[in-house]
Amino acid sequence: MFIPTLVLWLLSASPEAPVTPPVPVEAPPPLMPADVPPLTEAVRVLLRLTIDSGGEVSQVEVQESGGTAFDRAAMAAALRWRFEPARQGGAPLEVRVDVPVTFEPVAQAVPLAAELPGLAGTEQPTTPPKREPPVFSTTVRGQSAAPPPVAVGDFHITVGQLADVPRNSATELMLLAPGVMLANHGGEGHAETVYLRGFDAGEGKDVEMRLDGVPLNEVSNAHGHGYADTYFIIPELVQSLRVTEGPYEPSQGDFGVAGTVEYQLGLERRGLTASASYGGFASRRLSLVWGPPESTAATFVGVLLRQGHGFGPNRAYANAGLMAQTELRLGPETKLRLFGASYGARYASAGVVRETDVVDARLPCGPDADSQFFCLYDPNQGGASQRHLASVELTSRLERGGRFVQQAFAIARRMRSRENFTGFLQDTPPIGEAQRGDNTEQSYQGTTVGLRGRYTPGLTAWGQPRPVELGYVARYDDVHTRARRLRDKGGAPYATVFDNQVRVTNLGAYLSLRGAPLEWLTLRGGARVDAFLFGVEDLNRPAADRQGARIPEESVEAYGFFASPRASAEVRLTPRLTWLTSAGLGARSSDAAGLSDAEFAPYARVTSGETGLGWRWGAGPSTLELRGAVFATRVSQDLVFSETTGRNQPIGPSQRLGAFGSARFQWEQHLDVLASLAWARATQPLPGASAWKLWDGAVLPYIPQVLGRVDASWRGTATVARQPVVWSVALGHSAIGPKPLPLNRYSEPIFLFDVAARARWRAVELGLAVENLLDARWRESEFNYVSNFRGPDAPASLLATRHFSAGAPRTVRGTLTVYLDLQEDPP
Numbered sequence: 001m002f003i004p005t006l007v008l009w010l011l012s013a014s015p016e017a018p019v020t021p022p023v024p025v026e027a028p029p030p031l032m033p034a035d036v037p038p039l040t041e042a043v044r045v046l047l048r049l050t051i052d053s054g055g056e057v058s059q060v061e062v063q064e065s066g067g068t069a070f071d072r073a074a075m076a077a078a079l080r081w082r083f084e085p086a087r088q089g090g091a092p093l094e095v096r097v098d099v100p101v102t103f104e105p106v107a108q109a110v111p112l113a114a115e116l117p118g119l120a121g122t123e124q125p126t127t128p129p130k131r132e133p134p135v136f137s138t139t140v141r142g143q144s145a146a147p148p149p150v151a152v153g154d155f156h157i158t159v160g161q162l163a164d165v166p167r168n169s170a171t172e173l174m175l176l177a178p179g180v181m182l183a184n185h186g187g188e189g190h191a192e193t194v195y196l197r198g199f200d201a202g203e204g205k206d207v208e209m210r211l212d213g214v215p216l217n218e219v220s221n222a223h224g225h226g227y228a229d230t231y232f233i234i235p236e237l238v239q240s241l242r243v244t245e246g247p248y249e250p251s252q253g254d255f256g257v258a259g260t261v262e263y264q265l266g267l268e269r270r271g272l273t274a275s276a277s278y279g280g281f282a283s284r285r286l287s288l289v290w291g292p293p294e295s296t297a298a299t300f301v302g303v304l305l306r307q308g309h310g311f312g313p314n315r316a317y318a319n320a321g322l323m324a325q326t327e328l329r330l331g332p333e334t335k336l337r338l339f340g341a342s343y344g345a346r347y348a349s350a351g352v353v354r355e356t357d358v359v360d361a362r363l364p365c366g367p368d369a370d371s372q373f374f375c376l377y378d379p380n381q382g383g384a385s386q387r388h389l390a391s392v393e394l395t396s397r398l399e400r401g402g403r404f405v406q407q408a409f410a411i412a413r414r415m416r417s418r419e420n421f422t423g424f425l426q427d428t429p430p431i432g433e434a435q436r437g438d439n440t441e442q443s444y445q446g447t448t449v450g451l452r453g454r455y456t457p458g459l460t461a462w463g464q465p466r467p468v469e470l471g472y473v474a475r476y477d478d479v480h481t482r483a484r485r486l487r488d489k490g491g492a493p494y495a496t497v498f499d500n501q502v503r504v505t506n507l508g509a510y511l512s513l514r515g516a517p518l519e520w521l522t523l524r525g526g527a528r529v530d531a532f533l534f535g536v537e538d539l540n541r542p543a544a545d546r547q548g549a550r551i552p553e554e555s556v557e558a559y560g561f562f563a564s565p566r567a568s569a570e571v572r573l574t575p576r577l578t579w580l581t582s583a584g585l586g587a588r589s590s591d592a593a594g595l596s597d598a599e600f601a602p603y604a605r606v607t608s609g610e611t612g613l614g615w616r617w618g619a620g621p622s623t624l625e626l627r628g629a630v631f632a633t634r635v636s637q638d639l640v641f642s643e644t645t646g647r648n649q650p651i652g653p654s655q656r657l658g659a660f661g662s663a664r665f666q667w668e669q670h671l672d673v674l675a676s677l678a679w680a681r682a683t684q685p686l687p688g689a690s691a692w693k694l695w696d697g698a699v700l701p702y703i704p705q706v707l708g709r710v711d712a713s714w715r716g717t718a719t720v721a722r723q724p725v726v727w728s729v730a731l732g733h734s735a736i737g738p739k740p741l742p743l744n745r746y747s748e749p750i751f752l753f754d755v756a757a758r759a760r761w762r763a764v765e766l767g768l769a770v771e772n773l774l775d776a777r778w779r780e781s782e783f784n785y786v787s788n789f790r791g792p793d794a795p796a797s798l799l800a801t802r803h804f805s806a807g808a809p810r811t812v813r814g815t816l817t818v819y820l821d822l823q824e825d826p827p
Helices: 068-078 160-164 170-176 355-359 369-373
Strands: 002-004 023-026 043-051 057-064 082-084 086-088 091-093 095-103 154-158 180-183 193-196 207-211 238-245 259-265 271-279 283-291 300-308 317-331 334-348 382-397 403-419 439-456 468-486 493-518 521-538 554-572 577-588 604-617 622-642 647-667 671-684 706-720 723-736 750-761 764-771 779-785 801-806 811-819
Touching: 043 068, 057 068, 068 095, 154 170, 160 671, 160 706, 160 723, 170 180, 170 238, 170 259, 170 706, 180 706, 283 811, 355 369, 355 801, 439 493, 750 811
Parallel strands: 207 259
Antiparallel strands: 002 095, 023 082, 043 057, 043 095, 086 091, 154 238, 180 193, 238 259, 271 283, 271 811, 283 300, 300 317, 317 334, 334 382, 382 403, 403 439, 439 468, 468 493, 493 521, 521 554, 554 577, 577 604, 604 622, 622 647, 647 671, 671 706, 706 723, 723 750, 750 764, 764 811, 779 801
């Protein structure tokens, strides 16, 4: 027989908000393993369960092993247990619990109903109970436990207390993962350029972006294939991120070359919270978020309005967004999530300036150094964006703990941007006329619809519960993408670069397996296959060719297919120390605009591997986690930014060698520190060079080799005039090493510090944030190329020089937050 004893910790409850612990409703005992001899002494297995807000056991982990046979028996039984969920203020909560399960000889057996109160009517053995029921102490977790990582670089990052660190958008939450840098040369509202794992991933070409399963990368976007704008996500509604660095998870799909980033939404705090901010350069921000008290964290509404003049000329912006989600229970085994988002933005951009013109004070601004640094050439730069998104997700719990998840989504998207990188250089004007300017307008409009699903059978095999997962994706895009050149005077279009109507169908499926053939060894693997059908209507063909007049349109159809196997091996060296080795193949699909008719569409293939260690100490409110790994990656067809087109262009194969380390320390509800350091060297191999010589070759431009980041928050309570005041201080620090530029040039290193402090008394909270505390003059994006901004009649220089877009100076912002219902915040 066995004796289960539930021990639950309340990690986020407060004295003012009592919590009702979960109550067992159905807990059939595990079966005594048939392949073990009769017991002469007790065997103990410590399980960690996640009990969701519906009272179902959503995850089981072995914390202390009693042997493979006993582990499997205890896990199989736990997946069938059901509870009345824990509640706080009447709202159901998701909790994590530790459950010691003791297998004892029959003479010592204790009936389950005696150990788990509320199980009256359970069939009981004749042996009378010899132990009293345990005392419950419940610890509330704000979210379910993360699944085991598939690689050392697979991070499940709970935002939690680190939301105190100043950030301008949800995009900046990606900085919590090691080896990530963000840059923006397009303005407040333009998608960020992401640097990850030694890749210049552009605005999404090499990073798969998702929002709770909904894909955000846009196919054949005029600004770049894979463009992904996450600026519409409301930061207050982001509960966690999963950042998988490298193509190691079988579910990863198109664009997952450097990795995958998935935003996971949720609002822990119930009630209405209103926050208003005002800061330097007339920046204004108003947010309203609401979580109905009787619902779970999956039900919320959020509204965000932002507006400002920007930190220099031609940098004004305004945007508004709304996100709402509700979770409905359709029965004890089924729940339905409905999600919608709507967003609109408009922004101006200063673009880039030549370093020599800044030094010589040639720009059309004040002669002082700051005015020149933040000046511009072309005021007709900027853009606008709209996005509308809807998602429906149905989750069904099957027998023996299995799950079936179905999701349908639809996206309507429109964007337009105007950028000028070279001035007056690219135009071929009519004879006798001057250059008309290189300002490029890129527009994108279309819809995306799709389905996603995954099925996890409720079985235990190979030492693991639910060891198999099957998934699929079906996605259809119908978009119009176009690029045109604009006149310097008046901004009227004078030439079309391309004009395409693109229709793309992507069908994919994956299989994921997990097994533990030995107590200290866990193997994971799987594969994903994707098929693409491309249809392109080229609307910019010539009106005549060698054979005479023709219709200036042409149709192109193409097909593509790729398969991506992945595998990892986890070796448990000690109960706290793990060695994890992973390898996998990934791919980036073709930009439909560059395909030929009846072509078997090529794709960029990435081969990657990494090995490293992970160490974790503590459980409950105080933990320390350390990770470190080395990795190598090779890409068959890479892309690098081209100033002449304003988008990325193919350059052939590339390779990367790198390493990273990260640490996160959490001490109760007071201190949370996350630090990382990453190094990567990206090169273009010499023709005919061995694939094993990852160090050789020309260094790729624009990719920083060293990145460091620290996020920290300290919270406490003080007594002022006999009244409790909750306070916090936070720090964010980025260190960016020199970036290689074309022609053997390097940028200067960058060191940025952001700080914030806040204090709350009852329902009112005041906050102060300072970004770029040291008021550094830094260059957010930096390039090295030939340009001519002196005018249409000026002779073009053939010498490359540095160009940059200025980063924001010191910015101070004050915030007033009102908690209208006096609900307490979970930490």
